[in-house]
Amino acid sequence: xxxxxxxxxxxxxxxxxxxxALGQATQPGWFTDAKTGCKVWNAxxxxxxxxxxxxxxxxxxxxxxxxxxxxxxGKPTRKKYDGEMKKGHFDGKGTLIFTNGDTYEGxxxxxERNGQGKMTWYNRNTYDGEWKNxxxxxxxxxxxxxxxxxxGSWVKGKQEGRGKFTFLNGNSYEGEFxxxxxxxxxxxxxxxxxxxxxxxxxxxxxxxxxxxxxxxDELVTGNWVKGCLVQEDRMVALNKSEMECRLGVKPLPxxxxxxxxxx
Numbered sequence: 001x002x003x004x005x006x007x008x009x010x011x012x013x014x015x016x017x018x019x020x021a022l023g024q025a026t027q028p029g030w031f032t033d034a035k036t037g038c039k040v041w042n043a044x045x046x047x048x049x050x051x052x053x054x055x056x057x058x059x060x061x062x063x064x065x066x067x068x069x070x071x072x073x074g075k076p077t078r079k080k081y082d083g084e085m086k087k088g089h090f091d092g093k094g095t096l097i098f099t100n101g102d103t104y105e106g107x108x109x110x111x112e113r114n115g116q117g118k119m120t121w122y123n124r125n126t127y128d129g130e131w132k133n134x135x136x137x138x139x140x141x142x143x144x145x146x147x148x149x150x151x152g153s154w155v156k157g158k159q160e161g162r163g164k165f166t167f168l169n170g171n172s173y174e175g176e177f178x179x180x181x182x183x184x185x186x187x188x189x190x191x192x193x194x195x196x197x198x199x200x201x202x203x204x205x206x207x208x209x210x211x212x213x214x215x216x217d218e219l220v221t222g223n224w225v226k227g228c229l230v231q232e233d234r235m236v237a238l239n240k241s242e243m244e245c246r247l248g249v250k251p252l253p254x255x256x257x258x259x260x261x262x263x
Contacts, residue, residue, distance in 0.1 A: 028111075030088070038062050041089045043111040044079070044098070048072065053085075061088035070099075083108065106131070129154070152177065175200070196238065198224065205229075205238050 031042040031051045038057035055066020062068070062085040070079040078101065083094015090096070090108035097103050106117020113119075113131040120126050129140015135157040136142070142150045152163015159177040166172045175186015182188075182203040188196045198209015205224040212219055220236055222229045228245035229236040237245045 039088050040068055040085070041111045043090070046072075046099075049077070055085060059087075061085075063087065132156075201226075211236065211238070 026045045026047050028041065028043045028045060030039050031045070032039050033051060033053045036053065036057055037060065038053045039060055040051055040053050040062045042051060050071040052069045052071060053062045053066055054069075055062060056064045065084055066082075068081040068085075070077045077099055078097060079099045081090060081094055081096045083090065083096075084092030086092065089111040091110065092108060093106070094108050095103065095105045096108075096113075101122040103120045104113055104117055105120075106113065107115025109115065112134040114133065115131060116129070117131050118126065118128040124145045125143065127136055127140055127142045129136065130138025132138065136154040137156060138154060139152070140154055147168035149166045150159060150163055151166075152159065153161030155161065158180040160179070161177065162175065163177050164172065164174040165182075170191030171189065173182055173186055173188045175182070176184025178184060182200045184200060185198070186200055193214030195212045195214075196205055196209055197212075198205060199207025201207070204227040206226055207224060208222075209224050210219055210221040211229075220229065222231065224238075227238040227240050230245070235242055235245055
């Protein structure tokens with residue numbers, strides 16, 4: 001006879017919005033303020049738009065503090081940069097507002113988000129941390145409007161390295177991530193007190209790990225396979241049903257009886 005434990009965790013559901021919606025985007029390039037003749041690098045252009053620059057112009061390029069305003073059909077759009085420029089590029093501290101309402105406040109270099117900064121998307125998700133070449137890269141915290149929070153390491157816009165994911169339902173995971181998924185060594189805590197500490201692969205316990213059941217203080221240790229642990233007298237299933245485990249995991253063979261002694 002076998003028994004099973006079945007636990008569920010909140011799916012990550014990352015849905016990261018790394019880049020803003022740009023409409024009919026065209027290639028980045030130099031744009032010239034028609035009134036002043038001052039050039040600015042337009043890193044996020046759309047077709048048929050123009051720009052204006054309110055700050056200084058040195059050697060024909062925008063320089064220092066000022067406001068770069070995008071113009072479409074002769075009217076100012078919502079898209080605007082208010083901050084520092086260097087040789088026509090966003091460089092230093094500034095605030096960039098996109099047409100759809102996405103807003104970035106922080107450091108720029110070569111017209112890209114580089115350094116420390118905070119991005120607030122139109123859906124009110126936020127990221128506050130380090131950036132590199134326009135992508136989340138380094139240490140930072142991403143907060144979803146629904147309540148999920150990830151704080152940890154990022155590489156090229158993905159969760160990579162060590163971090164902590166806190167879920168709306170009270171569950172949490174702290175450990176290693178790869179390609180924005182739970183991968184490596186880590187500890188998952190359920191809101192009811194149960195804890196799994198061990199190896200993970202593609203967000204499933206896979207490898208050596210220990211499950212501690214809060215109500216009984218029982219420790220269940222073994223070699224997990226895709227969220228399933230098969231033992232002689234029972235099966236333990238994490239994030240799936242016992243039937244799913246039985247279909248995907250072969251049970252362990254019964255122990256070999258000791259040889260009979262000859263009399």
